[in-house]
Amino acid sequence: AQRVTQPEKLLSVFKGAPVELKCNYSYSGSPELFWYVQYSRQRLQLLLRHISRESIKGFTADLNKGETSFHLKKPFAQEEDSAMYYCALMWNYGGSQGNLIFGKGTKLSVKP
Amino acid sequence: DTEVTQTPKHLVMGMTNKKSLKCEQHMGHRAMYWYKQKAKKPPELMFVYSYEKLSINESVPSRFSPECPNSSLLNLHLHALQPEDSALYLCASSRSGQGETGELFFGEGSRLTVL
Numbered sequence: 001a002q003r004v005t006q007p008e009k010l011l012s013v014f015k016g017a018p019v020e021l022k023c024n025y026s027y028s029g030s031p032e033l034f035w036y037v038q039y040s041r042q043r044l045q046l047l048l049r050h051i052s053r054e055s056i057k058g059f060t061a062d063l064n065k066g067e068t069s070f071h072l073k074k075p076f077a078q079e080e081d082s083a084m085y086y087c088a089l090m091w092n093y094g095g096s097q098g099n100l101i102f103g104k105g106t107k108l109s110v111k112p
Numbered sequence: 113d114t115e116v117t118q119t120p121k122h123l124v125m126g127m128t129n130k131k132s133l134k135c136e137q138h139m140g141h142r143a144m145y146w147y148k149q150k151a152k153k154p155p156e157l158m159f160v161y162s163y164e165k166l167s168i169n170e171s172v173p174s175r176f177s178p179e180c181p182n183s184s185l186l187n188l189h190l191h192a193l194q195p196e197d198s199a200l201y202l203c204a205s206s207r208s209g210q211g212e213t214g215e216l217f218f219g220e221g222s223r224l225t226v227l
Contacts, residue, residue, distance in 0.1 A: 034215075044155070044202065044218040086154055099168055100145075100216060102154035 002027050004089050006103035013077050014111050021072040021106045023061075023087030032090040033070040035061055036102070039083045047072075047085070057081070077110045084108075114139060118203050118219035126227050127193060133222045135186040135203030144186040145216065146178060147202040155202055161186060193226045200224075 003026040013019050025031055035047040048056045050063040050070060061072045070087060087103040116137045125131050135144065143162045147155035160168035161180040175197075177189040186203055200223050204216040 036216075043220045046215045049215070099157055099160065099170075101157070104154050 002089060002091050002099075002101055004087050004101055004103035006085075006087055006106050008106045009104070010107045010109065012109045012111065015079055016076050019074050019077045019081070019108065019110075021085050021087075021108065023070045023072065023103060025068050025070060025087075025089050027068075027089055027091055029091065031063070033061075033063055034088045034090065034100070035059070035070075035072050036086045036088055037083050038086070044086070077108075079110045079112060082108055082110045114217070116203055116205055116217050116219035118201075118222050120222055121220065122223050122225075124225045124227065125190065125193065127195070129193075130189070130191045132190065133188040133201055133203075133224070135188075135219060136184055137205040137217070138184055139205065139217065140183075141205035141207055141217070142183060143206045144180060145204040145206075146186070146188050147204065147218075149200040149202055149221070151199075159188075190224070193224075195226050198224055198226045 005024045007022055011021060033050045036044050037047040038044045047059060048054060048061060050061060059072055059074045061070050063070050072085060084105050084107050086105045089101045091099055116135060119134045123131060145160050146158040148158055149155045157170050158172045159166060159178045164180045164183055175192045179187040179189060200221040202221045203219040206216045
C-alpha cells in the first residue's frame with residue numbers, strides 16, 4: 001500500500017543551524033514525490049518536487065530509492081522557514097490523474 | 113489569475129441542512145480536487161475530477177456530493193452531515209493529462225462546523 005511517513009511531529013532548531021525533515025515512503029511503482037509547505041495563515045503550497053531537482057528557498061531534497069527516502073534539507077535555517085511541512089507522494093490509477101497522499105506533517109520551528 | 117478561490121470561508125450548519133461549498137479557478141487546469149483536513153492532520157483526498165468527469169472517489173459517504181459544472185468550477189454539496197464532518201475542506205487544481213503529474217494549487221479552504 002502507498003504510504004508516506006514523517007517521523008517527527010515537531011522539529012525545533014536555532015537560526016543558522018542545519019535542518020533536515022525526514023520523509024520515507026512506501027510505493028511499489030515509480031514514485032513522484034513532493035514537499036508542500038503551509039506558512040501560518042497561508043494556503044498549502046508546493047515547495048519542491050523531486051523530478052525538478054531544484055533548490056527552493058535554500059531547501060533541497062534528494063530521492064533515495066534504496067532507502068525509500070525523500071528528506072528535506074537546508075544548511076542554514078531562517079526564522080521565516082517556520083511552517084508546517086508535508087511530504088507527499090503522487091501515485092496514479094493506471095496512468096490517469098493521480099492521487100496525492102500526504103504524510104502527517106512536521107512542524108518546523110526556527111528560534112532566533 | 114493564479115489562485116483557487118473557495119467560498120464560503122466559514123460555514124456553520126445543522127445536521128438537517130443542505131449547503132454547498134464552491135471552488136473556482138481560472139488557470140485552465142483540467143483536474144480539480146476536494147480534500148478534507150481535520151485539525152492537526154494532513155489533508156485527505158475525497159474526490160478528483162479530471163476533464164470534468166469524476167475519476168476518483170475515495171469511499172466518501174453519500175452525504176457529500178461533488179459536482180463539476182464546468183472546467184473552472186467545482187462544488188461540494190452537503191446534506192445530513194454529522195458533527196464529525198466538521199473540518200477544513202480544501203479545493204485544489206492541477207494541469208491534467210494521461211500520466212501527467214504536477215503541482216496542486218490549493219485554495220484557502222472552507223471551514224465547516226456541523227452542529
